[in-house]
Amino acid sequence: MKLAMIGLGKMGGNMVRRLRRGGIEVVGYNRSPEIVQTLHSEEGLIPASSLADAVVKLDGIRVIWLMLPSGEPTEEAIKELIPLLSDGDIIVDGGNSNYHDSVRRGALLEDQHIGFMDAGTSGGVWGLDNGYCLMVGGTDHVAQVLKPVLQVLAPAADRGWAHVGPVGAGHFSKMIHNGIEYGMMQAFAEGFALLKGKEEFAIDVAQVAELWRHSSVVRSWLLDLTAEGLLEDQTLTKVAPYVADSGEGRWTVIEAVDQGVAAPVLSLALQMRFSSQDSEGYSHRLLSMMRNAFGGHAMKNTGDKQ
Amino acid sequence: MKLAMIGLGKMGGNMVRRLRRGGIEVVGYNRSPEIVQTLHSEEGLIPASSLADAVVKLDGIRVIWLMLPSGEPTEEAIKELIPLLSDGDIIVDGGNSNYHDSVRRGALLEDQHIGFMDAGTSGGVWGLDNGYCLMVGGTDHVAQVLKPVLQVLAPAADRGWAHVGPVGAGHFSKMIHNGIEYGMMQAFAEGFALLKGKEEFAIDVAQVAELWRHSSVVRSWLLDLTAEGLLEDQTLTKVAPYVADSGEGRWTVIEAVDQGVAAPVLSLALQMRFSSQDSEGYSHRLLSMMRNAFGGHAMKNTGDKQ
Numbered sequence: 001m002k003l004a005m006i007g008l009g010k011m012g013g014n015m016v017r018r019l020r021r022g023g024i025e026v027v028g029y030n031r032s033p034e035i036v037q038t039l040h041s042e043e044g045l046i047p048a049s050s051l052a053d054a055v056v057k058l059d060g061i062r063v064i065w066l067m068l069p070s071g072e073p074t075e076e077a078i079k080e081l082i083p084l085l086s087d088g089d090i091i092v093d094g095g096n097s098n099y100h101d102s103v104r105r106g107a108l109l110e111d112q113h114i115g116f117m118d119a120g121t122s123g124g125v126w127g128l129d130n131g132y133c134l135m136v137g138g139t140d141h142v143a144q145v146l147k148p149v150l151q152v153l154a155p156a157a158d159r160g161w162a163h164v165g166p167v168g169a170g171h172f173s174k175m176i177h178n179g180i181e182y183g184m185m186q187a188f189a190e191g192f193a194l195l196k197g198k199e200e201f202a203i204d205v206a207q208v209a210e211l212w213r214h215s216s217v218v219r220s221w222l223l224d225l226t227a228e229g230l231l232e233d234q235t236l237t238k239v240a241p242y243v244a245d246s247g248e249g250r251w252t253v254i255e256a257v258d259q260g261v262a263a264p265v266l267s268l269a270l271q272m273r274f275s276s277q278d279s280e281g282y283s284h285r286l287l288s289m290m291r292n293a294f295g296g297h298a299m300k301n302t303g304d305k306q
Numbered sequence: 307m308k309l310a311m312i313g314l315g316k317m318g319g320n321m322v323r324r325l326r327r328g329g330i331e332v333v334g335y336n337r338s339p340e341i342v343q344t345l346h347s348e349e350g351l352i353p354a355s356s357l358a359d360a361v362v363k364l365d366g367i368r369v370i371w372l373m374l375p376s377g378e379p380t381e382e383a384i385k386e387l388i389p390l391l392s393d394g395d396i397i398v399d400g401g402n403s404n405y406h407d408s409v410r411r412g413a414l415l416e417d418q419h420i421g422f423m424d425a426g427t428s429g430g431v432w433g434l435d436n437g438y439c440l441m442v443g444g445t446d447h448v449a450q451v452l453k454p455v456l457q458v459l460a461p462a463a464d465r466g467w468a469h470v471g472p473v474g475a476g477h478f479s480k481m482i483h484n485g486i487e488y489g490m491m492q493a494f495a496e497g498f499a500l501l502k503g504k505e506e507f508a509i510d511v512a513q514v515a516e517l518w519r520h521s522s523v524v525r526s527w528l529l530d531l532t533a534e535g536l537l538e539d540q541t542l543t544k545v546a547p548y549v550a551d552s553g554e555g556r557w558t559v560i561e562a563v564d565q566g567v568a569a570p571v572l573s574l575a576l577q578m579r580f581s582s583q584d585s586e587g588y589s590h591r592l593l594s595m596m597r598n599a600f601g602g603h604a605m606k607n608t609g610d611k612q
Contacts, residue, residue, distance in 0.1 A: 122522040133522035135514065137507075160520030162513050169507040173514055180497035181523050183571065187489025190569040191482045194558065197565045201443075201475040207468050208441065208479055214466030216428040216439035217487050220526030252500065259503045263496040264578065265489065265571050272570065 001025065001148045003063040004054040006077060007095070008035045011121065012067030014128040015094070015153060017043055022152030027057045051077065055084045061145055062089040065119075070097040070247060078105055082112055090115035090142055098251055099171035102137065106167030115142040116167055119150075120174020131155030135177070136163050137170030179252025179266045182245075184222055186269035192226070196234075206230035243276040307331065307454045309369040310360040312383060313401070314341045317427065318373030320434040321400070321459060323349055328458030335360045357383065361390045367451055368395040371425075376403040376553060384411055388418055396421035396448055404557055405477035408443065412473030421448040422473055425456075426480020437461030441483070442469050443476030485558025485572045488551075490528055492575035498532070502540075512536035549579045 002025035005016050013035055019026050020043040029048040030036050039045035048054035055062060064081060068074045074095055081091060091114060093102060102118035109116045117138035123130060132153045136143060143163040154161035164173050195205050209227035213219050249270045256263035292299040308331035311322050319341055325332050326349040335354040336342050345351035354360035361368060370387055374380045380401055387397060397420060399408060408424035415422045423444035429436060438459045442449060449469040460467035470479050501511050515533035519525050555576045562569035598605040 122518075124523070127521065130521045133518060133520055135517060155521045160517065160522075162517040164514055164517070165507040165509050169504075169509060172504060172507060173501065173509065176497045176501050177518060177522060177524055179500070180493050183493025183496065184490050184524060184526075186571045187486050187493065187575070190489065190562075190572050191486035191558075193567055194485070194561055194565060194569060195479065195482050197567045198475075198478060198561075201471040201478060203471050203475060203479065208470055211441060211466065211468040211470070212428075212439060212483060214439055215433065215436045215461045216466075216483060217430070217527065218483055218490060220490075220528070221523065222526070252497075255500055255504075256496075259500060261499055261503045263500060264574050265492045266496050268570050268574055269493070 002027070002058060002060075003065050003092075003149060004029065004048065004058055005065050005067060006030075006051065006054065007067035007069075007073075008039060009067065010125060011094075011127070013039060014125070015065075015067060015121075015132065016045055018128055018131070019149065019152055020044055024149060024152055027054050029054045051080050052084055055081070062086070063092065063146065063149070064090070065092040065094055065149075067094050070095050070101070075101070075105075078109070082109070082114065085112075085114050087113040088115065090117065090145060092117045092119055092146065093171075094119040094121050096120075096174065096246065096248060097171050098247065099137075099168045099175060102171045103168035106138070115139065115145070117142045117146055118167055118170040120170045120172075120177065122174065122177060127153075131160055134161040135170045135173035136161065137165050137167050137172070138163070139166070175248045175251050175255065178246075178248035179255075179263070181222075182249045182252070182269040182273070183265045184220070186265075186272055188218075188222060188226060192230075204234070206234045241276055243273040245270060245273045245277075249273070308333070308364060308366075309371050309398075309455060310335065310354065310364055311371050311373060312336075312357065312360065313373035313375075313379075314345060315373065316431060317400075317433070319345060320431070321371075321373060321427075321438065322351055324434055324437070325455065325458055326350055330455060330458055333360050333363045357386050358390055361387070368392070369398065369452065369455070370396070371398040371400055371455075373400050376401050376407070381407070381411075384415070388415070388420065391418075391420050393419040394421065396423065396451060398423045398425055398452065399477075400425040400427050402426075402480065402552065402554060403477050404553065405474045405481060408477045409474035412444070421445065421451070423448045423452055424473060424476040426476045426478075426483065428480065428483055433459075437466055440467040441476045441479035442467065443471050443473050443478070444469070445472070481554045481557050481561065484552075484554035485561075485569070487528075488555045488558070488575040488579070489571045490526070492571075492578055494524075494528060494532060498536075510540070512540045547582055549582045551576060551579045551583075555579070 004027040005012055006029050008028055008030040016026050016028055016039050027046040027048050028036050028039055036047045040047045046057055066077055074097055106116040117136055120135040121132050123132040134150055134154055150161040151157040192205055195203050209230050213227055253267045253270050288299050291297040310333040311318055312335050314334055314336040322332050322334055322345050333352040333354050334342055334345055342353045346353045352363055372383055380403055412422040423442055426441040427438050429438040440456055440460055456467040457463040498511055501509050515536050519533055559573045559576050594605050597603040
């Protein structure tokens with residue numbers, strides 16, 4: 001088995017390492033060439049200097065696995081690949097693309113007789129050692145061709161990967177996975193804030209997090225990571241109270257609206273991230289102004305001491 | 307080490323089994339005597355016919371561990387125990403008491419020179435085999451006396467139990483644990499509903515749940531149980547869409563209000579349970595009536611086909 005990996009960042013680079021250690025031949029291309037050389041010398045990656053060069057270095061059914069930022073970079077790469085590929089070749093999108101894009105791209109490539117697989121990939125920086133959790137969408141044929149690759153990337157040949165449905169279903173499942181993640185994270189965050197907030201008990205929240213890892217109902221990988229982080233510094237004073245969000249949390253909420261299915265906690269978890277990002281606090285200023293207006297309630301002014 | 311276990315239901319009975327298998331002598335009392343006899347013949351429990359009889363069958367520092375429903379039953383047992391105990395004896399409340407009650411009872415018992423420990427206990431029916439996760443509040447002295455017991459009940463002597471603070475801190479931590487549990491459960495529930503709701507992908511949600519158990523970010527014990535349940539029947543048509551709630555979810559939300567600390571997702575997870583319990587749907591009827599009133603929008607009448 002041989003494939004080309006396009007995009008050798010944090011995810012793509014480690015996936016190459018895992019594939020190579022699993023005995024898969026990998027051709028690799030990255031916009032900045034340093035990592036290509038590193039993976040060549042460390043892992044035996046076959047270096048490519050362009051998409052076209054990567055395609056040329058494959059044979060048989062050519063499989064191109066994209067690990068690029070979603071949106072334009074992925075779109076551009078697919079457009080560039082189409083004229084370089086032949087009937088029956090396969091493009092895999094392992095990035096975090098919106099599933100609507102994947103459905104569209106799958107149809108576009110089908111018209112060109114090129115196979116497509118959307119591979120939702122979880123596992124982050126831990127995937128190299130633990131394996132990646134892979135939700136893939138596509139035809140049975142394409143899933144069959146990719147099976148040896150999925151079996152190496154996954155935690156084990158028989159688990160942690162699955163062909164979950166047609167093109168789009170892979171990225172769709174990954175999107176919902178991330179939506180759930182937002183909700184779980186917010187639940188833990190609120191709970192630990194309440195533990196910390198009960199000052200008279202002076203609870204060591206790192207101790208409680210560690211304790212809950214064993215036989216409690218909330219034990220989870222997110223709790224494992226939280227316990228580790230709190231053990232290092234439970235004041236969190238060095239961490240700014242700003243939580244970024246990437247596409248998938250937003251797409252999950254839009255999906256709930258599209259389906260007309262209630263997902264209030266996933267929606268609210270996203271809104272709380274927006275609130276954390278809002279340094280202006282316009283809505284809070286407005287509320288304070290209104291309280292003052294109708295009830296004459298004292299209003300803090302900008303710059304007042306807490 | 308020897309203690310008396312009062313209340314031999316699902317939790318108390320299994321805790322007796324685990325204690326006995328760990329070499330701890332246990333005197334047991336239960337309102338209905340059958341389980342006392344069963345545990346006597348199967349596990350060598352020393353049977354007691356009343357609280358007074360249980361106390362008499364202890365020696366040294368007498369430790370009485372209550373596993374009773376919170377509220378009145380626990381309150382009554384403590385009242386009944388006070389005149390039966392001597393200076394330095396210890397009452398442990400391992401039930402799901404409100405932590406405010408535990409603080410009050412701790413002070414009351416301290417006045418009587420009786421020690422008190424509140425032991426928040428997680429692990430449910432799985433605790434017998436896996437061990438119980440124990441969060442205990444009390445003085446250092448009381449925690450020291452109970453240490454050999456906690457080490458047997460916990461998953462291992464060195465983990466899954468901790469002395470988290472003064473009296474009250476144990477039940478407080480357990481309350482927050484359950485609040486987090488509500489949020490996590492709701493996040494999973496909403497995510498799986500969206501997976502199921504995407505009919506065109508015909509996703510096998512049992513397969514996805516199983517898949518996520520391996521190397522995904524949302525892997526957790528709750529997901530393990532969910533995967534098992536969905537594997538059996540993913541239609542869930544036999545399960546009524548009614549979710550009960552016990553005290554701890556409500557107390558967590560009240561705690562957030564008392565502290566003035568935002569816990570919107572934990573609060574909303576609780577509200578969604580209330581919504582599931584509401585067969586009357588008065589607020590939904592009212593909304594439908596209002597839409598009709600101001601906009602003339604068609605209104606479904608009771609008994610209309612979906």
